[in-house]
Amino acid sequence: MTDPQRQEFWASLCLKHAPGLGPRTSKKILERFGCAAKAVERARSWHDLGLASSTQVQAFLAESWRKNAEEELATAEDKGIAVLPWPDARYPERLREIPDPPVFLYAVGDLGLLDNPGVAMVGSRDSTRYGIELAHRIATDLSGTGVTVVSGLAYGIDREAHMGGLTGPGSSIAVMGTGPDLIYPASNRDIWRELSEKGLILSEFPPGTKPLASNFPLRNRIISGLSLGVLVVEATTKSGSLITARLAMEQGREVFAVPGPVSLPSYRGCHEIINKGAKLVHGAEEILVELKPQLEAFLANRGLPRPIARLTPAPEQARLLPGASPASRAPKRSKTPRADSGQPAAPAKPKRVSKGQRLLAAEGILPLTPSPLNEATPPPVTGSSPSAPTTSTPFETDVAGHLAAMGATHIDSLCRVFGRDASEMSRTMVVLELKGVVRRLPGGYYLTA
Incomplete structure (x- = not known):
């Protein structure tokens, strides 16, 4: 982890282990400040901002959470497991929507x-x-x-x-x-x-x-x-x-x-x-x-930028870092680089993600408005027929046209004709079936709907 990332993780642990600060209160605090480091730095303002009661603020400033937070920090750093804090752009937006989201997540x-x-x-x-x-x-x-x-x-x-x-x-x-x-x-x-x-x-x-x-x-x-x-x-x-x-x-x-x-x-x-x-x-x-x-x-919203807080060193929050604890030592090299969120390769295996996008969007399982990831998705067409299939990609059009010309065809034969593997062809047939272009027959055969 970089120093700002370590500070954010430490501040997240402070919130997590603070007595009386449950996930709902922590969410209000994080939404107000954008990240745990800034929130902890300005803990004295929580009550005035209507984020926490005076009792909760006093309990936090008493730092009774410190021992548990230090222990979890040491364990996490020793294991080298990636941490996904609230301000990380990869923290799921869906999870932010619930009333009591976790302050951070461990990820492997x-x-x-x-x-x-x-x-x-x-x-x-x-x-x-x-x-x-x-x-x-x-x-x-x-x-x-x-x-x-x-x-x-x-x-x-x-x-x-x-x-x-x-x-x-x-x-x-x-x-x-x-x-x-x-x-x-x-x-x-x-x-x-x-x-x-x-x-x-x-x-x-x-x-x-x-x-x-x-x-x-x-x-x-x-x-x-x-x-x-x-x-x-x-x-x-x-x-x-x-x-x-x-x-x-x-x-x-x-x-x-x-x-x-x-x-x-x-x-x-x-x-x-x-x-x-x-x-x-x-x-x-x-x-x-x-x-x-x-x-x-x-x-449609997936490619849009999100207002995520930028992690920068916070002097006041750095003062809270445990002096002789693992947080003050030089950064350790992760034992499992693949799970280290601080490395440039963290957004791993982009092919799987882009394939999922293509399967659900570009291949037409949904009619989407143009977006950076899908700029040419046509509007939905109703009342499809074999002569005018409701397709979104050239490959789908070719498959629908082949079935219209040849009649009922086994999926293995379609794989040979189009030079595609069984998994890709199967996904395409599911898409076409959902759109009402083809129908599935017993025994692995397909026919235009």
Whole structure:
């Protein structure tokens, strides 16, 4: 970390460990000052500005938070895990919108995924075979269109959601209820490793934090906060997944649920939230269609600059830095350069992000207004027919024209004709199917609609 980055991280820890300063109050303070370093520097003004009570200000100035903050700082620097503070441009804008966002996040993996539209998938740990297969299929289909699958790295539905998400360009984000370096349950070690290489792992808890029961409801608000919508795949009436669904409703997110056999107790939670307003869905296509306005707005705003505070050394805040603590030592070289947010290569793997943009925008899953990333997207056309397909790219037009001329054609044959791999061709067919240009037949055949 650079000196300004270290100061910002330290100031964030001061806010996090200050008695009486919860996430809601911290959000007001951060929104007012733009970054934790400036906020801490002007802590005496919080009460006059209406940001905190006099009791909260006095407690903060007493610095009872110092010991815990120093310990977390030392642990984080020793592990070399990337930190995503509030003023960082990569801090997800969706997460800023919720009432109680984390002051900062620990991150391992591809931070570029935070710039993708996301859909959360949650469900029971003790899931049925039906739920497992359904979760994997829906996650695979969502990721195939460039949507990032967000879940909590639990066993059961969460695991399958991550596995399905990792198969496609949208990939997957895991939000942990432990420290980012502690794998729970241990049986998910293989998924954790794959997420650290091809996906992203996030946590607001310091490295080494054990799986305390109280941590998981806190984690759930981040899962829903990162997402445009939340899908409950399988859940009992007492499932923690319903907490995520409730939080999503409170945050203004769309909530979806899969209907299951009425005789199975593991689906009664799904039926319950459907009765309360969750949208009943059977697959990824219905989710994408339902989220069309949110996806359109998300992608339209994605390239716009955001007013992010610039990190500069703050003399008063520097005085608060622990004198003999790790904060005052020379910067350490990260043990894992890929997770060091201070390095120039931090926005890792841009190809995945740009591919997700192309799949959702330039390839026409949404009709967008011109933007820096998509300057030639045509307006939507209704009433499509084989002779006038509603396509947005030359490749889509060629595929639609080929099907109109040749009739029902197997996807393998389309791959050979156009020289594309199966995954790319499959994504294109999903896009064309959603737009009503083609329809899918049994056995992998496609025909113009």
